[in-house]
Amino acid sequence: MSKISPCLWFDGEAEQAAAFYVSLLPDSGIDTVQKNTVDSPAGKAGSVLVVEFTLAGQRFMALNGGTRFEYTHAVSFKIDCTDQAEVDRLWDKLISGGGQPERCGWLRDRFGLYWQIVPTALPKYLGGDDRAGAQRAMQAMLQMTKLDIAALERAYEGG
Known part of the structure; x- marks a missing residue:
């Protein structure tokens, strides 16, 4: 403990x-x-x-x-999600009842706490060996609120 x-x-x-x-x-x-x-x-x-x-x-x-x-972005809680279903479930629950979605996988729940709902695959796309692919994935992520694993993968692969 x-x-x-x-x-x-x-x-x-x-x-x-x-x-x-x-x-x-x-x-x-x-x-x-x-x-x-x-x-x-x-x-x-x-x-x-x-x-x-x-x-x-x-x-x-x-x-x-x-x-x-009031809480601020200076302290947030990151949840690593194994797949899109987990991202979707946690995102939907945490914004329910008055939470607010934000950019790049961040949200503020109804109690005012900040959360990052992050797929475990994200480092593969943002830090992969293909630097151009990583840059495309970063640009795609910057346009998202809730993170979309398939869209990140497509951006990394150049599609």
Whole structure:
């Protein structure tokens, strides 16, 4: 088990967000839910203060810290996807309920977190031995929102 786990700050949505995230990937689950014992800026006594959860084997903490702070692109979570079906499934789930798609496989979910939904084949196309093909694949990716593996492959191959 890692000694380091990200702490995600929410304003009353920690339990809802954690439950949503663990529904997305195998090897995920809610580990503990800690309630406020007294009224505080984080919420009333009895409300959820901290949710510890595991997402694809990585431990996280969700904190209802009170005032909402906005997340930025400076910290995002990358999910490596084995195929287009996984890219599509995760993309659709993460933008559901108010998420926003962005360029190059990035999105912002309804809780404000930034994600990169990335096919594991991407390095093959962007860093392959064929430099001209890699350049074409990069240009194709820069035009995409959700990444399309077949289109990246076609661009790399020159089609």
